[in-house]
Amino acid sequence: MNHTDRETGAYWRANLRLVGLLLVVWAAVSFGAGVVFVDVLNRFTLPGTTFPLGFWFAQQGSIYVFVALIFVYVVRMNALDRRFGVDEGSDDAGDPQGPGAGR
């Protein structure tokens, strides 16, 4: 195994850790709060509203978290790509690119 292979292996493991962590949150807000624990959470209301909490997670909260998860993923992955030098092309490596500055 040469140097590049080890680097790529480390990149892939870091990627899997990040994805695994985000998927745990993904499952927790939808299958956890929105389905399995919905009745328990429904005993509370979302502060400042009249939403039963579990119902809110199932019909609103989970969706907001999904959006946030993807953007966290984009930022962290782009950073990871640069750290391991596997991002796309040197021509755009110097771009001051936050998410959304794609083109």
Place this chain on the structure above:
Amino acid sequence: MNVRAWTFVMVGLSFALYIGIAVWSRAGSTREFYVAGGGVSPLANGMATAADWMSAAPFISMAGLISFMGYDGSVYLMGWTGGYVLLALLLAPYLRKFGAYTVPDFVGDRYYSQTARVVAVVCAIFVSFTYVAGQMRGVGIVFGRFLEVDVTTGVFIGMGIVFFYAVLGGMKGITYTQVAQYCVLIFAFMVPAIFLSLMIAGTPIPQLGFGGTDAGGVGLLERLDGLHRELGFAPYTDGTKSTLDVFFITAALMVGTAGLPHVIIRFYTVPRVRDARISVGWALIFIAVLYTTAPAVAVFARTNLLHSVTDTPYAEVPAWFSNWEATGLLTFEDLNGDGRIQYTGPASSTPNELQVDRDIMVLANPEIAELPDWVIGLVAAGGLAAALSTAAGLLLVVSSSVSHDLLKRALYPTISERGELIAARVAAGVAVLFAGYLGIDPPGFVGEVVAFAFGLAASSFFPAIILGIFTKRTTREGAVAGMLTGILFTAAYIVRFKFVSPELNTPEHWLLGISPEGIGTVGMLLNFAVALGVSAVTPRPPSAIGYMVDRIRVPKGAGEAHEIQA
């Protein structure tokens, strides 16, 4: 101007816009036809994905379904958005890096097998046609009610428009039309929602409105739960499905979303891996606008409906009631002969006298709430935009499956670029005609039909693609056996309960209490198990496949969408 005139104006303007875009964005090469030349910006692609994604089902049926299902409707909300997290984290960047034109391209190359490719083509066509049937029914409903033309004529007009821009422009035409269609449909969905929210909850933000209080200071949801109990329905925020079933349906919809070929191929159209990642994020934002509003609309619609029909004398019903009665989607039978409408649930001692088709709620909503006529016209145009944009995306999958995967990659590899482009257009044309037939003679509810497409996608493509990226050991034998097991099991279960013996379609007869809507999750698990099991006992994939997988896993060197030589 009356409602009908406004509808003609709104629908006519939007159609003129789509045709204009189609003429401007004709496809000149197969690359433009299949992946819009690979140069679509992530933001535009996000918007196009949202329109591609939000079909007649979410626009026309979903708020209505939720309105009648209450908490149970959450399966659609979480299922049809949560899949994008899977798509962003597990599929889109890698498939973009792979850089093919279609999903069977990936399956065929990664599993070094024409059999795998052909199985994937068959799955893609099967899934897409199931889904397109739902869209055409949506087109028929809108034309039937708002333009007062015969459903058949309506479907023909809709097919004509799709034919024009899908056949002419391919992915390029479809992408830019979908951007326009997203704008039309989201505007059409939000305007009545904001009106309703202001009227009922006193805030212009529907997402907050349905968790607010009404004029009397009582929580809207609390009040709706109360009304439901009074009328003998299950409380709105509780639902009636078992937790296990909700779990499985949600999972099937999520995984199905990530496995739908017409959604996956959208991420081939952006220039880089990084663009594919962010593009999924944009898509989900655009989708979330509608998906977080829909449950609010559902609550407002339910409240309005219960208030406006409960114990109303039949002789005094509002105009919308009679309009929808004429379509047969709303029926009233005065069982106790008192001349008043009793709309009650299963737990009530009074028999229910009113049948409301769930598909009409979003379309009837502006009329029920007495919104201005132009809003009603706008909703009709939005419904058509939603149905047509998705139909076009699906038809492209069918057309590229035939011309690219079957002709070019399997049967007739020496076909010229020009010949392939002609084949793609002919296939798109034939697919349009077949979709039109399904629209005129449609099976079931829009939402339900579409839900099956998800089960089929979840149980066929998703495991094959995931294993193809995240393992190197999965073999062609494993992948083919997995896909066949998954889709056959899922299709058989659905056919048994929905078509062969619908009278048995009750929880006692279901496998572990899982409904046909949720069985795709079991199909997916079976697919994973069979694929891994068979792979373990079949010869390792050739070493070239290992290098290919390594290359897919890093963004560097993505370049443009291109043919991979296996």
